[in-house]
Amino acid sequence: MSVGIPEIDEDHQKFIALINDLNRSISDRMTPDEIVKRLEIIIDDAARHFDQEEKLFFEWQYPDVSGHALIHSNILSSLQIMKKKFIPYGHDSGWVDAGVQIKKILIDHILKEDMKYADYYHNHRGSVPKNQFEAS
Numbered sequence: 480m481s482v483g484i485p486e487i488d489e490d491h492q493k494f495i496a497l498i499n500d501l502n503r504s505i506s507d508r509m510t511p512d513e514i515v516k517r518l519e520i521i522i523d524d525a526a527r528h529f530d531q532e533e534k535l536f537f538e539w540q541y542p543d544v545s546g547h548a549l550i551h552s553n554i555l556s557s558l559q560i561m562k563k564k565f566i567p568y569g570h571d572s573g574w575v576d577a578g579v580q581i582k583k584i585l586i587d588h589i590l591k592e593d594m595k596y597a598d599y600y601h602n603h604r605g606s607v608p609k610n611q612f613e614a615s
């Protein structure tokens with residue numbers, strides 16, 4: 480699942496660890512407050528990570544900045560909707576499905592969409608000044 484850009488890979492691994500933590504809190508039947516706290520951490524981390532990617536796209540002159548940014552914003556909306564939808568139900572089945580769905584949405588995004596900019600990055604790295612490709 481590596482995009483071959485160390486800073487981004489680190490972020491993605493952190494992301495997956497947070498999602499696993501959320502799913503563990505759901506399967507351990509922690510209180511809804513604890514589960515929501517973990518979901519909020521994921522939402523904040525996703526927002527920060529998406530901003531970081533979009534900043535890099537401008538530096539790299541990646542052609543599909545707006546398409547990718549729109550997908551980021553849709554993901555954040557879906558996470559907010561899930562949070563609102565499942566909070567009232569406590570431990571009824573909703574959370575288990577939500578946890579699985581959140582993992583799927585974020586992993587699919589990395590595998591399908593982030594891999595597109597990874598290809599661009601690796602194919603065009605030599606054609607713009609090197610410092611524009613430093614992911615810091």
Ligand SMILES: [Fe+2]
Nearest residue numbers: 528532589593
């Ligand atoms: Fe990403």
Ligand SMILES: [Fe+2]
Nearest residue numbers: 532588592593
């Ligand atoms: Fe992305």
